[in-house]
Amino acid sequence: MDAEAPTQLLDPGLTGQPARPVPGIDNGFLAGYRVRFDEAGPDGRLRTSTLLRYAQDVAWRHSEQLGFDRGWYLARGLGWVVRAVELAVHEPIPIGHTLRVSTAVVGHRRIWARRLGECRLADGRPAATVTTDWVLLDARNRVVRIPQDFGVAFTNPEVKSEILRVEPSVGEATSEIELGVRPSDLDPLDHVNNAVYVDWLEEALEAAGWREATEVLPRTYRLEYLASAARGDRVNVVLRGDPSAWQASIHRPDGGELVRAQGSTPG
């Protein structure tokens, strides 16, 4: 069956709607995500990683609405992958709450584009923001220049700023855990979904006795994705720093680095 065919029949409440969440950007998209039981942890709040799941989904909805659906990408052998993400959490988001998640492409340069995802509570207060730098890969997983095709649909400024990066962590490792990739961690690109690494980071923080780093509000995480973990891989998550300013490296046992991350909380 065809994944695109049923689009006509969709409820607008589920498909979302065009929006202009960012001044000066002439298109964007808004959809609601109700926090499910399985998406909340023992504290009854949305798991941090799920913010990335919502943000990538609303980006897909927006892209589809403008004609760039899964079929469009498959036909061209192209696919966006997340190169870096910055996640800021401001408010607790309880189970059963419907988050308003908006998205807009706020800028681009030759080989990357930046999306801003804003998550608001039903009363309008900002609960979280997800800034994502995407790069486009071809069928051989090579970064390609962003084609003109997107120009008309996604008008946004060419920016001077640099793609998000995370410095290599330095200093003595504080703790380390080892994890195995589960088949359920894999997404349609057949690699570990970018949100899963946030679960791994929080697992490492918790194992280090730094659970506060995963609970304090506000807090910010930044991740730079260097390479993908795949089916059957084992990974090590190494922490440095302290709960209010930590650095992490997720690498393969042979040392190949997959993700660099850092987190901070005020004060």
Added chain:
Amino acid sequence: MDAEAPTQLLDPGLTGQPARPVPGIDNGFLAGYRVRFDEAGPDGRLRTSTLLRYAQDVAWRHSEQLGFDRGWYLARGLGWVVRAVELAVHEPIPIGHTLRVSTAVVGHRRIWARRLGECRLADGRPAATVTTDWVLLDARNRVVRIPQDFGVAFTNPEVKSEILRVEPSVGEATSEIELGVRPSDLDPLDHVNNAVYVDWLEEALEAAGWREATEVLPRTYRLEYLASAARGDRVNVVLRGDPSAWQASIHRPDGGELVRAQGSTPG
């Protein structure tokens, strides 16, 4: 903040709507779930376990709509837990598709209630069904008799049939894997969410070289939940049988059985 307060502001497309999916049952509920990118596997189809996530979420929405929200349960120290589930998958469910998931309590006996969840494609074809037998626990995790409170809101027949069970598996074990509970597997009841065990079963089937058992359509899984896995636990998943008729036992290293399961495909 109050999880219930924003309900007034919700889009009906997201909150769902009353429905009568089962003849003879005078109430039920229907909501749409669009398959997100992170909810699909490398084949671009919804992960089987996510059907249980949708089914438990739509049950919550239905319950809330009738006045039994999280606050109601917390105030009384009560909580439904899944005692057994039967999952039948009929059709592939692709990423981006909006499943129509309906739910109704189709029967009850003294200490358990049965919910039928039906998942339909946008064109109306049935894609999956999830039958769930729930029991109600008090604050000390003891099974309690279902109180009269539910009677008026959830009218359904008292049934003669028995609660779903799975026979202990017999014969020589075919394969076994060991897994650790991840913090991200825990739900608001602070135990491993019932859907996660389906991921574990499919991981064990795949590790045994029986991936066909997780892909063939139609296929049926039945799970009986005997005890909960919790933070930090390790579990073993033991398989018996063959890909078209398998049995599984998920147990703690000390032998304490958590879940019995079986799966079958026609022919």
